[in-house]
Amino acid sequence: MQIGLVGLGKMGLSLAKNLVDHGHQVVAYDLKQPKLEGEYQANIKLTQSVEAMVEALPELKIVWSMVPCGEPTDQIIEKMQALLPAGSILIDGGNSNYKESVARGGRLASQGIHFFDVGTSGGVEGARQGACFMIGGDATVFQQIEPLFQDMAVEKGYLYAGPVGSGHYLKMVHNGIEYGMMQAIAEGFDVLEHGPFDYDYEQVARVWNNGSVIRSWLMELTESAFSKDEHLDEIQGKMFSSGEGKWTVEESLATQVPTPVITMALMMRYRSMYPDTFSGKVVAALRNEFGGHAVAKSDKN
Numbered sequence: 001m002q003i004g005l006v007g008l009g010k011m012g013l014s015l016a017k018n019l020v021d022h023g024h025q026v027v028a029y030d031l032k033q034p035k036l037e038g039e040y041q042a043n044i045k046l047t048q049s050v051e052a053m054v055e056a057l058p059e060l061k062i063v064w065s066m067v068p069c070g071e072p073t074d075q076i077i078e079k080m081q082a083l084l085p086a087g088s089i090l091i092d093g094g095n096s097n098y099k100e101s102v103a104r105g106g107r108l109a110s111q112g113i114h115f116f117d118v119g120t121s122g123g124v125e126g127a128r129q130g131a132c133f134m135i136g137g138d139a140t141v142f143q144q145i146e147p148l149f150q151d152m153a154v155e156k157g158y159l160y161a162g163p164v165g166s167g168h169y170l171k172m173v174h175n176g177i178e179y180g181m182m183q184a185i186a187e188g189f190d191v192l193e194h195g196p197f198d199y200d201y202e203q204v205a206r207v208w209n210n211g212s213v214i215r216s217w218l219m220e221l222t223e224s225a226f227s228k229d230e231h232l233d234e235i236q237g238k239m240f241s242s243g244e245g246k247w248t249v250e251e252s253l254a255t256q257v258p259t260p261v262i263t264m265a266l267m268m269r270y271r272s273m274y275p276d277t278f279s280g281k282v283v284a285a286l287r288n289e290f291g292g293h294a295v296a297k298s299d300k301n
């Protein structure tokens with residue numbers, strides 16, 4: 001098949017190469033154009049504008065957007081809405097908020113453009129070698145693009161989940177789980193770090209990856225990280241987040257579903273962004289006020 005791809009960042013470029021590996025041709029646009037070699041140079045046609053990209057596609061226009069969620073995705077979708085003829089297929093493979101996907105799907109449907117919201121998991125390696133896709137959109141139209149997912153996904157690694165929105169909803173919950181799992185792994189290693197024994201964390205992760213209940217890709221990545229830096233001395237413990245954990249918690253509040261683990265994992269991310277907290281100062285001050293308990297003096301004094 002021939003696919004238009006907008007966004008050739010780490011994920012987009014890996015997906016483009018994955019498509020080419022499976023015999024597809026890609027017409028791609030990005031402000032920053034990567035250097036391509038060999039069969040990728042021959043089968044990933046770089047264009048100077050999205051207009052040129054759409055123009056270069058055959059009659060059935062299939063466009064995959066792989067740009068950051070929010071404003072950049074909005075801009076691409078708006079452009080596509082203006083450029084694509086009715087009957088075209090537009091796929092958002094980024095980590096968009098499902099509510100935005102539902103709204104976009106509605107707008108595009110009014111022009112006869114079929115929209116698919118696709119949560120993509122597996123990181124850059126997955127995008128390159130075989131990713132996991134959670135797909136929302138029209139079930140009948142999906143049959144036209146299913147071969148793409150058969151090719152790009154790891155074996156059994158794609159699911160037609162339901163109508164527009166269901167793909168990104170599933171990815172949102174996936175990421176909420178990801179937050180909780182990572183936080184649990186991190187806390188376990190923190191206990192080891194402060195415990196009475198001197199463990200080699202790479203070896204701990206290795207043994208846990210061999211036959212234990214908690215063996216997993218995340219534990220393999222833990223093993224890999226400790227193999228490079230045995231006490232992670234080279235990095236800070238700031239845990240950035242790009243939204244999906246927050247959306248999962250918002251959803252759980254809206255539906256009154258208790259999600260203590262995911263919520264705490266999110267709060268820990270926020271907490272990690274500050275070296276000290278005002279709330280901590282308030283509690284310390286109150287203990288001191290009512291009980292004369294000791295406070296640690298700030299460095300400013």
Ligand SMILES: O=C(O)[C@H](O)[C@@H](O)[C@H](O)[C@H](O)COP(=O)(O)O
Pocket residue numbers: 095120121122123175178240241242243244245
């Ligand atoms: O499934 C995946 O491959 C990851 O979840 C991926 O999509 C991305 O690394 C996260 O979105 C990062 O999310 P945070 O920035 O919120 O940790």
